[in-house]
Amino acid sequence: MNVSFTMAGGLAERVDQIFVTLDHWAVAHTPGPLQWLVQILLIVVPILAVFPGLFALTTVLERKGLGRIQNRYGPNRVGPYGLLQPVADGLKALTKEDLVPRTADGVVHYLAPLVIVVTAFLVYAVLPVGRNMTAVHLNAGLLFFFAIGSATELAVFMAGWSSRNKYSLLGAMRAIAQMISYEVPLILSTIAVIMIAGTLAPEKIVLAQASYTGIFPHWYVFTPWGFAGFLLFMTAAAAETNRSPFDLPEGESEIIAGYIVEYSGFKFALFFLAEYLEIFAVSGLGITLFLGGWSAPLSFLAVIPSWIWFFAKLMVMICTFIWVRGTLPRLRMDQLMNFAWKFMLPMALVDMVCAGVWRFLPGGALWSVLRWVICTVIVVVPYVALARGLQMGKKVEQRVYRYAEEG
Amino acid sequence: MLGEGIVKGLFETARNFLGSYVDKDRLVTVQYPEERHPLPEAARNFPFLLYDGDDPEAGLRCVSCHICEKECPPRCIYIEKSTDKKPDFVGKPQFYPARFDIDVSVCMSCQICVEVCPFDAIRMDKEFELSTDDRFGGLMWTKKELSKPNEYYQKIHPVEAAETDARRAEDVEKAKAKAAAAAAAKAAEVAKAAEAARADDEGAGKEPSKG
Numbered sequence: 244m245n246v247s248f249t250m251a252g253g254l255a256e257r258v259d260q261i262f263v264t265l266d267h268w269a270v271a272h273t274p275g276p277l278q279w280l281v282q283i284l285l286i287v288v289p290i291l292a293v294f295p296g297l298f299a300l301t302t303v304l305e306r307k308g309l310g311r312i313q314n315r316y317g318p319n320r321v322g323p324y325g326l327l328q329p330v331a332d333g334l335k336a337l338t339k340e341d342l343v344p345r346t347a348d349g350v351v352h353y354l355a356p357l358v359i360v361v362t363a364f365l366v367y368a369v370l371p372v373g374r375n376m377t378a379v380h381l382n383a384g385l386l387f388f389f390a391i392g393s394a395t396e397l398a399v400f401m402a403g404w405s406s407r408n409k410y411s412l413l414g415a416m417r418a419i420a421q422m423i424s425y426e427v428p429l430i431l432s433t434i435a436v437i438m439i440a441g442t443l444a445p446e447k448i449v450l451a452q453a454s455y456t457g458i459f460p461h462w463y464v465f466t467p468w469g470f471a472g473f474l475l476f477m478t479a480a481a482a483e484t485n486r487s488p489f490d491l492p493e494g495e496s497e498i499i500a501g502y503i504v505e506y507s508g509f510k511f512a513l514f515f516l517a518e519y520l521e522i523f524a525v526s527g528l529g530i531t532l533f534l535g536g537w538s539a540p541l542s543f544l545a546v547i548p549s550w551i552w553f554f555a556k557l558m559v560m561i562c563t564f565i566w567v568r569g570t571l572p573r574l575r576m577d578q579l580m581n582f583a584w585k586f587m588l589p590m591a592l593v594d595m596v597c598a599g600v601w602r603f604l605p606g607g608a609l610w611s612v613l614r615w616v617i618c619t620v621i622v623v624v625p626y627v628a629l630a631r632g633l634q635m636g637k638k639v640e641q642r643v644y645r646y647a648e649e650g
Numbered sequence: 651m652l653g654e655g656i657v658k659g660l661f662e663t664a665r666n667f668l669g670s671y672v673d674k675d676r677l678v679t680v681q682y683p684e685e686r687h688p689l690p691e692a693a694r695n696f697p698f699l700l701y702d703g704d705d706p707e708a709g710l711r712c713v714s715c716h717i718c719e720k721e722c723p724p725r726c727i728y729i730e731k732s733t734d735k736k737p738d739f740v741g742k743p744q745f746y747p748a749r750f751d752i753d754v755s756v757c758m759s760c761q762i763c764v765e766v767c768p769f770d771a772i773r774m775d776k777e778f779e780l781s782t783d784d785r786f787g788g789l790m791w792t793k794k795e796l797s798k799p800n801e802y803y804q805k806i807h808p809v810e811a812a813e814t815d816a817r818r819a820e821d822v823e824k825a826k827a828k829a830a831a832a833a834a835a836k837a838a839e840v841a842k843a844a845e846a847a848r849a850d851d852e853g854a855g856k857e858p859s860k861g
Contacts, residue, residue: 311670312663315679570663571656586652630652 259548262289263375286378290367297557298519299329305565312569339508344407347505351405356506356513359398363520365391370527371446373537373550384445385437388528389430392483395521396422399492399502402514406505414501417576418492422483424583429479431591432472435598436463436532445528449536458542462535467618468597471626473533475591477560480525482583484518486564488571491579526560527553586629597621691809694774695759697752699796702739706797711771713744718763718772726756727763738769739818740825752796754780755789770814776806 257264266285273281303318303326310317318325343352369384371377381387396419403415440448452462463469482489493501503514530536534556537549544552574582597618604614670676680687701709714731730749738744763772775798782788804811 308667311667314666314670314676316677316681566660566663566667569667570659626652633652 255546255548259374259550261548262373262550290364290378294364294367294520294523295516297523297554298516299333301519301523301561302332303328304561305568308562308565309569312566333512336509336512341508341510342505344505346407348405348407351401352505353510355398355402355405356510356517358401359395359517360513360520362391362394362398363517363524366521366524367527369445370524371449371531371536372527372553373548376537376550377446380446381444383443385433385443385448385528388445388524389426392521392525393422393426395517398517402506403502406502408505410498410500410504411502414492414498414504417498418485418502421485421489421491421579421583424580425479425482425489425587428475428583428587428591429483431588432475432479432594433528433532434591435468435472435594438595438598439463439468439602445531445536449531449538452535453538455542460535460538460540460542462533462538462540464533464535466601467615467622468594468601469533471590471594471597471622473529475587475594476529476533477526479587480522480529481564481567482579484521484525486518486522487568488573489579490573491576522564523557523561526557526564530556530560581633585633589629590626593622593625689776691807693776694761695778696754696757696775696780696791697761697763697772697796698775698798699750699793700771700773700800700803701797702800704799706794706799708736709739709799710746710793710797711739711769712747712750713738713769713771714747714750715769717766717768721762721766723760723762724756724758726753726758727751728753740822741829742825747793750793750796752791753789754791755785770818773803773807773810 269285270278270282306328307317307319307325318328321327321331343349366388368379369377369381369387377384399418399422400415403411403413403418406412436448437443440451442448442451452460454461459465464473481487485492491497491501493503498504503511506514530553537553539545539547539549539552600621601614601618604610604617666676700711702711703709714729716729716731719725719727719729728749728751729747732746732748735743736746759774761774764774780789800811800815804815
């Protein structure tokens, strides 16, 4: 390991690597012809177990968090503090009638939830959830992530089209328009990281951040370009995963539930699961790219196992998503598109320039301070200018209802 | 500047989130089966039949006049008149319902039956936890299930009940006065007749005093 990773003895290291060791041990103790199978199962089964478990926990956390934000209790009946609520929800989803509209395209209608769940699971292959804990070591892991992540759009359109319902189709069209628009700033904001780290492999990007100056880490979020990139990435990620305030594709008040109108029971639950899996995956990628992945936030905290740090960061991200959902109202379609193309895209490009400047300015004591100032200016000035420019010509005033308020 | 409002909003929701753990008064939810809000005086949902005294059969105020049955907009009341009579609260012989059913799955809680009843026999209840696993028989309430004592009415609607009771007490007084007057008139009649008879007896030997 080529990082300044301080270990408090061999025990911490052993706990940190416990899953890797167990995996190696299990593979070594199976007969030769079956080793490939065990190897695959030991990668796939934990992913299939841990992240849906996290999904169950998140549904109850979300309902309780939103409840508290709205000064309610949230679910508190099933089990202690309502923690068994997901079990009740799951049973309900399983026992509900599975409806398929008579005019629907049966095969596609059936496949859409499967495709979306499978693609949502596939992206976990390249996420480093701990030191040496990446399912598949790909040199172009980021590319794989975005390529597979875009396939969810296909599933969304399959769902919308095959249902033969105008709300489904409208919701799917919205979803496609939104996902394609926000994919651009999402990927552009990661390019800054790729430029600095010089690699497309997620585990190498984490290693590049897992070093410390004194006790402080070298996370990319603590640089001007990294901070801007992180905010851009998470905003685009929220839009990409149809997360509030960008949840137009399933706007209840306008198009009922968008592309999932004609789904009920367990298929609906699969869409729900896929949506949350995407949120976790994209949050995990945000952590990997900007928040130092599995590395500890302070050097002396590295005794705590790396996988605990990854999931702790993931929980923080999830809670932030819930917080934002409880705060912001849904955008309008034109606001959504304007925001993507007129604000996010230019800012992502500016961020790339900023990363380039950061990379090529010379080192040294004076320059490292100057570098900070210059890069901050490069990010903040366009931000203010763009925000002002977008506001120009728009008057924020109270709406007057000419006819409704007379008499 | 862009983002300022978002940060402000995030602080607001964070304050609500944390505040709900600190300050119980913020939480507006009532944990229903364990705690519940008191119902307002005027709350109502389904009708019930009133009876005086302890015996729901003898004290039932309903005289089976069918007015409520005819006025009921969704026609959820079904009455069968008795063949014999029983004395009502002032002692007057009246019919009584041999059968009085209300289908609460049909009732729309409009209170028209209460308003048209000239005998103060039907009133609205406040009871609302009426779920049953028998959706036909369980929701068809018979006379037995509908009959409730006047004390219960005084408890759930004290103001209305006081007014009704006062009116009925007045009626009883009136009836008593009427009965007393009738008795007095009768006594006077009897006395007069006796007087006349005596006068007749006395004047038997003389010429008749009256024609």
